[in-house]
Amino acid sequence: MASEDLQVVPIRHWGRWVVGALILGLLALLGIALADAQILYEDVPGFFTHEIMLGGLVNTVILAVCAQAGAIVLGVVLALLRRSPNPVARWFAWGYIWLFRGLPVLLQILLWFNLALVFKFISIPVPFTDAFVLHEPTNVIITAFVAALLGLGLNESAYMAEIVRAGLNSVDPGQIEAAKAIGMTPGKTFRRVVLPQAMRVIIPPTGNNFINMLKGTSMASVIGFLELIHAANRISSGNLEIMETLIAAALWYLIVVSVANVGQYYLERAYGKGVR
Amino acid sequence: MTEPLVRAHGVRKSYGSTEVLKGVDLTVDEGQVVCLLGPSGAGKSTFLRCVNHLETIDAGRIWVAGHPVGFVLKGGKLHELPEREVATQRRDIGMVFQRFNLFPHRTAMENVTEGPIQVLGRKPAEARREALELLTRVGLGDRGGAYPRELSGGQQQRVAIARALAMKPKVMLFDEPTSALDPELVGEVLDVMVALARDGMTMIVVTHEVGFAREVADHVAFMVDGAVVESGSAREVLDNPQHQRTRQFLAKVL
Numbered sequence: 147m148a149s150e151d152l153q154v155v156p157i158r159h160w161g162r163w164v165v166g167a168l169i170l171g172l173l174a175l176l177g178i179a180l181a182d183a184q185i186l187y188e189d190v191p192g193f194f195t196h197e198i199m200l201g202g203l204v205n206t207v208i209l210a211v212c213a214q215a216g217a218i219v220l221g222v223v224l225a226l227l228r229r230s231p232n233p234v235a236r237w238f239a240w241g242y243i244w245l246f247r248g249l250p251v252l253l254q255i256l257l258w259f260n261l262a263l264v265f266k267f268i269s270i271p272v273p274f275t276d277a278f279v280l281h282e283p284t285n286v287i288i289t290a291f292v293a294a295l296l297g298l299g300l301n302e303s304a305y306m307a308e309i310v311r312a313g314l315n316s317v318d319p320g321q322i323e324a325a326k327a328i329g330m331t332p333g334k335t336f337r338r339v340v341l342p343q344a345m346r347v348i349i350p351p352t353g354n355n356f357i358n359m360l361k362g363t364s365m366a367s368v369i370g371f372l373e374l375i376h377a378a379n380r381i382s383s384g385n386l387e388i389m390e391t392l393i394a395a396a397l398w399y400l401i402v403v404s405v406a407n408v409g410q411y412y413l414e415r416a417y418g419k420g421v422r
Numbered sequence: 423m424t425e426p427l428v429r430a431h432g433v434r435k436s437y438g439s440t441e442v443l444k445g446v447d448l449t450v451d452e453g454q455v456v457c458l459l460g461p462s463g464a465g466k467s468t469f470l471r472c473v474n475h476l477e478t479i480d481a482g483r484i485w486v487a488g489h490p491v492g493f494v495l496k497g498g499k500l501h502e503l504p505e506r507e508v509a510t511q512r513r514d515i516g517m518v519f520q521r522f523n524l525f526p527h528r529t530a531m532e533n534v535t536e537g538p539i540q541v542l543g544r545k546p547a548e549a550r551r552e553a554l555e556l557l558t559r560v561g562l563g564d565r566g567g568a569y570p571r572e573l574s575g576g577q578q579q580r581v582a583i584a585r586a587l588a589m590k591p592k593v594m595l596f597d598e599p600t601s602a603l604d605p606e607l608v609g610e611v612l613d614v615m616v617a618l619a620r621d622g623m624t625m626i627v628v629t630h631e632v633g634f635a636r637e638v639a640d641h642v643a644f645m646v647d648g649a650v651v652e653s654g655s656a657r658e659v660l661d662n663p664q665h666q667r668t669r670q671f672l673a674k675v676l
Contacts, residue, residue, distance in 0.1 A: 323476055324523035324582075328537035328589055329513035332505045338540060342527050420527045420569035 186390050193381055193394035202377025203398050209291065209373060210360045213299035217359075218352070220299070221306025228311055239307065247304035252365050255297030259369045261288050294366035302359060309351045313344035345417040353410035357403050374398055425488065427452045427593055427624050428473065432482035435468060442468050444648040445482065448626075450593070450641070455625045457635040457656070460645035461671055466628040467520075469645070470595050473626065474515040475508050487514050487592050513541060516586030520598040522578040524570040530557065530581045531566035537589045549588075556584040560614050576607030580614055587618075594618070596627040632675055636660055644668045 193199060227239035246254070262284035270280040317340050325335040367376035378391040428450040435443040442465045450456045458466040471477040473484055475492030483500065484491050492508050493500040503511075524533050534553035538544040557563050560580035562573075570578050579599055586594060596615065600608040612634050619625060619638040629635065635642055636656050643653040644665065652665040663669045 318523070320519060320521055320523040321525065323517075324519065324525070326476060326509065327474060327512060327515075327517035327519075328585065329509050329541040330537075331509045334540055338536070339525060343525075417527075420529070420571060 185393070186387060189387055189390045190394050190397075193378070193387070193391045194397060196377075196381055196394070198372075198377045198381055199374070199391075199394060199398070202372055202374040202395070203402075205291075205371065206360065206363045206373040206398075207402060209294055209298070209363045209366060209371070210356070213295050213302060213363075214356050214359050216295070216299040217302035217306045218310075220303035221310045224303060224307035225310035225314060228307065229314065243304040243307055245304075246300050249301070251297055251301045251362060252368065254301055255294055255365055255369060258288060258296040259290065259293035261293075290366065290369045290371040293369055294363070294371050298359060298362055298366070302355060305355055306352070309348055309355070310344070313346075313348035314340060316347045317343045342417065346414075346421065349410065349413050349417060353406065353413070356410075357406055360402055360406065361399060424452070426450060427454075427487060428626065429485040430469075430473070430482065431484075433469065433472060433479050433484060434481040435465075435472060435477060435479050442648050443472070443479075446645070446648070446650055448643060448650065448653075450624060450626060452592075452624055453622045454640045455619045455623075455627065455638050456641045456643065457639040458626065458628045458643050458645055459630070459632070459635060459659075459671070461667075463647075464645040465648040466645050467597050470517075470597050470626060470628050473593075473595055474512050474517055476517075478502070486511070491515070509541075513589055514592045516589055516591035516594040518579070518582050518586055518594065518596045518599050520601050522570070522575070522582045522602070524578050524582055524585070526570050528569075529566065530562060530568050530570070530573065530584075533570070533581055534585045534588045537585065541589070553584070553588060556587050557581070559587075559617075560584050561610070574607060575603045576610045579603065579611045583611075583614055583618070593624040593626065596625065596629065598628050598630070600629070600631060630675060632660060632672065644671070 224239045224242060227235040228243075230236055230239075265284050268280065268282055268284050268287050269278055271278050321339050321343065322335055325339040330338065363373050364375040366373050367379070370376065372380070374395040378395040382388045382391040426449040428448070430446055430448045433443050433446040434441065444465075446465070446469050448456065448469075458470070460466050468477060472479050473486065473491065478492065483493075489511055490500055491511055492503055494503055494507075495501075524530075525536065528536065531550065531553055534556055535546065535549040538549040538552065539546055554563060554566060557566055560583055562577060562580055562584070565573065565577065565581075570581070573581065583599075599615070600611050603611065608631070612631060615625070615627070615634070616638055627634070627639070639656040641653065642656045642659040643650045644659055644663075644667070645651065646665075646667045652659055652663065652668050659668065660672065663672055
């Protein structure tokens with residue numbers, strides 16, 4: 147029996163064909179339904195590039211980037227405090243994370259926005275004099291942007307603190323010893339050895355959170371900040387084309403999130419050096 | 423003879439209620455190679471880590487190149503130094519670890535230049551030229567662009583030796599440098615260490631390689647349960663051990 151003469155018959159996956167056909171059929175039905183829906187698709191491009199919509203887009207991106215950037219800086223500080231040998235620092239960081247992670251973002255935004263109800267002025271006095279570094283009415287300082295920035299950023303910093311802490315914990319203690327052994331100071335050790343390696347663990351969840359942040363800026367519409375949702379509402383208040391303006395806003399969200407995905411890919415590649 | 427380069431006296435160290443070093447004495451003269459032998463858990467590695475203050479000693483003193491490592495002598499007392507200043511002292515003390523501890527995100531070349539550029543403030547071009555010389559010396563002149571994971575264990579350990587040498591240390595500490603290696607790779611690392619010893623480097627080596635100790639050690643100290651039970655020239659300790667634990671140990675490893 148010459149084995150090279152025997153033909154091999156691969157197993158047929160009939161089930162896969164059935165499931166595939168089922169999915170395509172359902173998608174086709176959905177497409178038919180959407181084509182039949184009372185949506186003025188021809189108006190969407192106009193709303194997509196509407197001046198107000200573009201303003202909302204810019205505000206959304208600025209708010210998300212500023213809040214995330216602040217959250218990352220604060221998160222690193224909080225993570226270091228949580229790992230500190232000082233029990234007061236550890237206790238403070240734990241309490242901060244408990245508080246800002248525990249409250250809904252929308253509630254935090256509203257609290258900041260209404261700060262003027264309890265503090266009329268925000269002041270930073272110069273010690274031992276009557277002079278002030280800062281002395282302004284709260285209403286002037288806490289604009290809708292600042293309230294949204296504080297609400298989103300402080301909440302996010304609590305999450306970032308945990309992400310950064312996990313990243314720092316993932317670095318082999320032998321790396322710190324090796325850095326010490328060549329005479330590196332604690333600061334250099336952190337910047338040159340620990341942080342670059344922790345970044346591999348920190349970046350994926352941070353990218354995830356940034357995408358959440360981009361969408362979370364929509365909550366600032368509640369306090370009248372002109373981001374994408376508020377822009378869509380403002381356009382539709384005149385022409386009542388609510389669905390059409392929301393679809394235009396939805397397209398922008400998908401585009402911005404896709405760009406963020408690409409950025410994350412390149413960051414991961416840069417910090418994956420020597421590992422992948 | 424001048425002042426010994428490393429002088430340890432009555433070094434004690436505890437973790438919680440367990441005393442791992444119970445008064446260790448050791449002197450190492452410039453250019454000497456000292457091997458620390460002994461069973462696992464004897465405190466050899468802990469003692470070595472005290473020499474560059476990776477561990478803080480509880481009592482006794484360790485002087486390296488005229489300084490009490492990790493401390494400053496003021497008013498008849500040893501005051502512990504902040505990490506920043508200990509870092510300056512550590513420049514003189516190279517260390518090679520059992521698990522290599524190369525920086526995985528940097529190439530072999532970058533691992534070697536990291537200290538000279540970041541700590542000593544040397545010019546990158548100059549540091550790279552010297553690093554290439556060092557990598558060539560450990561037989562890896564052509565692997566400078568490789569990341570640690572692309573190198574075998576023996577090659578990684580040789581890069582780690584080059585990284586330590588790049589700081590131009592006065593003394594080199596080796597913490598079981600061949601224990602994590604496949605048996606066939608041990609030789610290439612030992613060869614580099616033998617060459618280094620021949621070039622007159624002062625070395626303290628924690629090892630289980632009795633053959634290496636016999637070949638290059640000027641002095642061998644045998645440690646058991648946190649204390650040096652026997653020490654002397656390699657020939658004295660290895661060929662004519664007096665202490666019973668030394669005899670038992672040598673009978674097993676030889």
